Amino acid sequence: xxxxxxxxxxxxxxxxxxxxxxxxxxxxxxxxxxxxxxxxxxxxxxxxxxxxxxxxxxxxxxxxxxxxxxxxxxxxxxxx
Amino acid sequence: xxxxxxxxxxxxxxxxxxxxxxxxxxxxxxxxxxxxxxxxxxxxxxxxxxxxxxxxxxxxxxxxxxxxxxxxxxxxxxxxxxxxxxxxxxxxxxxxxxxxxxxxxxxxxxxxxxxxxxxxxxxxxxxxxxxxxxxxxxxxxxxxxxxxxxxxxxxxxxxxxxxxxxxxxxxxxxxxxxxxxxxxxxxxxxxxxxxxxxxxxxxxxxxxxxxxxxxxxxxxxxxxxxxxxxxxxxxxxxxxxxxxxxxxxxxxxxxxxxxxxxxxxxxxxxxxxxxxxxxxxxxxxxxxxxxxxxxxxxxxxxxxxxxxxxxxxxxxxxxxxxxxxxxxxxxxxxxxxxxxxxxxxxxxxxxxxxxxxxxxxxxxxxxxxxxxxxxxx
Numbered sequence: 001x002x003x004x005x006x007x008x009x010x011x012x013x014x015x016x017x018x019x020x021x022x023x024x025x026x027x028x029x030x031x032x033x034x035x036x037x038x039x040x041x042x043x044x045x046x047x048x049x050x051x052x053x054x055x056x057x058x059x060x061x062x063x064x065x066x067x068x069x070x071x072x073x074x075x076x077x078x079x080x
Numbered sequence: 081x082x083x084x085x086x087x088x089x090x091x092x093x094x095x096x097x098x099x100x101x102x103x104x105x106x107x108x109x110x111x112x113x114x115x116x117x118x119x120x121x122x123x124x125x126x127x128x129x130x131x132x133x134x135x136x137x138x139x140x141x142x143x144x145x146x147x148x149x150x151x152x153x154x155x156x157x158x159x160x161x162x163x164x165x166x167x168x169x170x171x172x173x174x175x176x177x178x179x180x181x182x183x184x185x186x187x188x189x190x191x192x193x194x195x196x197x198x199x200x201x202x203x204x205x206x207x208x209x210x211x212x213x214x215x216x217x218x219x220x221x222x223x224x225x226x227x228x229x230x231x232x233x234x235x236x237x238x239x240x241x242x243x244x245x246x247x248x249x250x251x252x253x254x255x256x257x258x259x260x261x262x263x264x265x266x267x268x269x270x271x272x273x274x275x276x277x278x279x280x281x282x283x284x285x286x287x288x289x290x291x292x293x294x295x296x297x298x299x300x301x302x303x304x305x306x307x308x309x310x311x312x313x314x315x316x317x318x319x320x321x322x323x324x325x326x327x328x329x330x331x332x333x334x335x336x337x338x339x340x341x342x343x344x345x346x347x348x349x350x351x352x353x354x355x356x357x358x359x360x361x362x363x364x365x366x367x368x369x370x371x372x373x374x375x376x377x378x379x380x381x382x383x384x385x386x387x388x389x390x391x392x393x394x395x396x397x398x399x400x401x402x403x404x405x406x407x408x409x410x411x412x413x414x415x416x417x418x419x420x421x422x423x424x425x426x427x428x429x430x431x432x433x434x435x436x437x438x439x440x441x442x443x444x445x446x447x448x449x450x451x452x453x454x455x456x457x
Contacts, residue, residue, distance in 0.1 A: 005434070006420075006438065009438055010441050013438070021252075021253055052263075053263050068377075071414070075423075076422065
């Protein structure tokens with residue numbers, strides 16, 4: 001087993017896991033309770049859901065960006 | 081080898097046909113009144129029934145190995161110096177076993193047939209897409225597109241029978257949960273496409289996919305048993321685990337059977353469908369971290385959906401001593417295997433062990449995630 005590589009990968013996984021739970025926490029406690037538009041307006045609930053989905057998408061992009069930086073830093077910093 | 085095969089077939093034949101007590105056992109377990117069986121709860125019975133998926137999958141894989149070899153359905157093991165020809169599409173044994181056992185359990189336990197039908201249809205449809213791709217060699221974009229539609233049975237049956245297929249409340253570890261009555265149904269299609277394709281992308285070495293997903297399904301099964309999951313979810317995870325182990329027997333290093341897209345896509349779709357049916361969405365994402373990393377870095381470098389066979393620069397190269405080394409080409413994708421051999425070439429079996437180690441770590445985190453579902457900050 002390549003201990004060094006596996007250890008780096010485990011570090012990346014644990015970091016990403018913690019960040020993911022934090023991200024879901026932000027969505028649960030901050031984003032989900034927000035009322036962006038009155039839900040009784042036409043398509044109000046759909047607009048509300050779309051904006052919240054976009055926030056979730058943005059958080060996912062940040063999460064993947066952190067993952068990308070970590071892998072490049074640990075494994076490919078001399079090559080790329 | 082032949083002796084093992086003969087023994088397996090004999091054991092299965094005795095169990096299913098020559099031994100009427102097996103059907104009696106099923107009958108009594110349904111009534112829950114068999115002496116000595118009364119103390120068994122439904123979780124135990126579900127696992128005992130799912131155990132049968134192992135010999136069935138083993139037998140079916142052996143059958144597909146023979147049949148596909150005889151009909152010229154073979155692939156070349158490019159990570160061996162001798163480049164042996166190995167029967168392809170043998171992973172079809174897994175979806176066939178999964179559907180068969182879903183039907184058996186549904187009939188036996190008198191369970192609600194709607195979630196089992198949705199699950200079987202998702203697995204069956206992705207298997208068909210995989211089989212078509214195996215035979216016709218579709219372009220890279222078609223697999224994610226076609227598998228997008230494979231989640232429709234979950235969506236349609238879920239909308240038709242609310243509360244019986246999926247629950248749109250997402251449970252979040254430590255923070256409670258929130259209701260997603262608009263977004264959740266839409267994500268079902270994406271989930272099935274992503275899980276099936278990401279599993280499809282991480283099967284470059286002998287036993288890497290079958291072993292890795294066995295670890296994932298086994299870990300989530302243990303997590304559900306410890307945290308009180310439903311019997312039907314426990315049964316479906318157990319049947320996925322045991323059918324995968326049956327296929328793994330022939331797929332492990334040195335491989336005598338290749339899965340093909342038919343197996344990879346359906347196994348991935350099965351995991352995705354189980355995440356929805358078993359309410360293990362976030363834990364499943366965690367367990368699939370190795371798959372996510374592999375797919376993300378492949379797509380971020382290549383910037384399009386493509387097949388491995390269409391790549392101009394391979395992520396790894398085979399050295400003269402049979403070890404695998406990272407590619408020197410800058411355009412090569414940063415796959416998980418390439419990352420694992422970065423700076424140090426390794427033998428195929430060593431890399432596969434590393435991949436399993438990563439799956440073990442991610443699955444451990446997934447089980448912790450399941451435990452954290454019940455904890456509130």
